[in-house]
Amino acid sequence: MQFLPMKSADWQLFLKWAATERWTIPSQELRLFQEQWRHCFFVLHAEGKVTGFISAVAYEESGWIGNLLVGSAYRGLGYGSALFDFALASLRQAGLKRIWLTASKTGLPIYQRRGFVTLDRVDRWCGRGQGLLELSQRLATTELIDLDRNCWGESRAALLSLLANQAEICGSDKNMALLQPSASAWQLGPWLAPPHDSQQNRLTLQEALAKTPAGAGLLTDVLASAGMEACLHLAGFNKSGSNLLMCLSTQTPCLQGVVALASLGSIG
Secondary structure: OEEEEOOHHHHHHHHHHHHHOOOOOOHHHHHHHHOOOHHHEEEEEEOOEEEEEEEEEEOOOEEEEEEEEEOHHHOOOOHHHHHHHHHHHHHHHOOOOEEEEEEOOOOHHHHHHOOOEEEEEEEEEEEEOOOOOOOOOOOOHHHHHHHHHHHHOOOOHHHHHHHHOOOEEEEEOOEEEEEEOOOOEEEEEEEEOOOOOHHHHHHHHHHHHHHOOOOOEEEEEEEHHHOOHHHHHHOOOEEEEEEEEEEEEOOOOOOOOEEEOOOOOOOO
């Protein structure tokens, strides 16, 4: 087996397999992996064939494993475990304190056997834009980075600066969410709100819906612990699926103020 960085020709196969699994790959995230983070995405070659994919992204003190995908014809042969162990080893070599991932029921046993612990549930919510407001390009990237650092306990400036280049921040200085445009479905995240303020949460969500084009999908991956279910239902969102948020760490991480993830599961 060989673990190699993704080549341009590999993306078409990855996207084909992802579509078969009904994965939503945000255009912003895809752009990051095809450009600045190309070195973080890997392909597994076995017996002369491409058999699977995985990504492993490192921040200052933590890392994220995502996009674990094995072709349907190659499952049950240990390739998924091999890919995961490769990604886990690469992040451990970087000396990170915490390693995160979101787990489906299928992958849960792999992660539990390696010491990952469930900390929360991530629910995918889907709404429809209203197109009532134009994008104002109101950027407050520094404030968003500072708020994100307070919530996650480390700086993720590289990620947020790249995402904010083609996005807009909704909310206030203490309740901020990044509205990310996309050709498929727009995305709301990260969403950070310490302390929890139900009224301000509603205002931030209403602003995001109003700035999303009329009829366009708006997706957000919300932590169950954020207590947003009633607010999202009232705003016309429907839950379309759930995964578990898991972490491998010597200390229990604090997620104070995190409402929604920045991506749809693979980079936090």
